[in-house]
Amino acid sequence: MRTGTIRRGAIALAAAALLTGCGGSGNGGGEPESTGPTHNGVSGLAPNEILQRSTTALKNAKSYRIKGNINTDDGTKMGLDLRLVGSDLGGLLSVDGTSVEMLxxxxxxxxxPDAKFWQQNADSPDAAENIVKLMGDKWAKVPSGNKDFADMFGVASVDKLLKPDGSLTKGETQDIDGVKTIGLVDGSAKGGTIYIATTGEPYPIRLQSKDATEGQITFSDFGATFDDVQAPPEAQVVDLEKLKRK
Structure with a gap:
């Protein structure tokens, strides 16, 4: 099985698109919202300070969910729905019609992974069929230090997700699912806008691509309990290295 090419190129490209300041256009002005009892005060701060406070707030939340879709320049389509608890995560990543559950x-x-994933990444159709039979509904344990899946698990990195490629300016204020936010517009060529909550904790709420057709990801469920983010029973685990040799 050619694990060295397990859609890594596509995953890396899609991950790079996600990790580039994702967004729509802003007005560049960032008019502060009226201050109320629950206003967190970030509207009046400099863009980089707003982002810093948002990054800190997200890390302090301990748990949250990121979900969305992104299209890359080469046509790769990626979707993700991940639940994070500290440094642990669980959820689903899809790339061009294949899907991989991750823990x-x-x-x-x-x-x-689903059967289509193995069909695209095994050495032959017979090898793919064999892997699918051996795995069944079990999890494959990824060896420590394995680099083939680094991009896949790396899409949830807070420091990378919230790191802009260019300088930031304040954009439009917007109500997103009942949450008042202010946009921070990335001035790089790819650009993007990150919307930060201006009431309560200054959590990031949405990463929006510059071109609306390229997709967006949202942050939600801050501080939630995700009981499914836990190691699977040993009886439900196969070793990826041993699986490759069968």
Missing amino acids: SVGGQQYIR
Whole structure:
């Protein structure tokens, strides 16, 4: 099985698109909203300070969910729905019609791809069929230090997700699902806008691509309990390295 080419190129490209300041256009002015009892005061701060406070708030939330879709310049389509608890995560990543369930608990990573994933990435149709039979509905344990899936699990990195490529300016204020936000517009060529909550904790609420057709991701469920983000029972795990040799 050619694990060295497990859609890594497509995943890397899609991840790069996600991790580029994702957004729509802003007005560049950033008019502060009227101050109320729950206003967190970030509207009046400099753009970089707003982003810093938002990044800190997200890390302090301990748990949250990121969900969305992104299209890359080469036509790769990626979707993600991940739940994060500290450094652990669980959820689903899809790339061009294939999907991979992901778990990372205590530093150990697990994957449970669908049959189409193996059909595209095994050495032959017979090898793919064999892997699917051997795995069933079990999880594959990813060896420590394996680089083939680094991009896949790396899409949830807060520091990368919220890092702009260019200088930031304040954009439009917007109500997103009942949350008042202010946009921070990335001035790079790819651009993007990150919308930060201006009431309550200054959580990031949405990353919006510069071109609306390229997609967006949202942040939600801050501080939620995700009982499914836990290591699978040993009986439901196969070793990826051993699987490759079968």
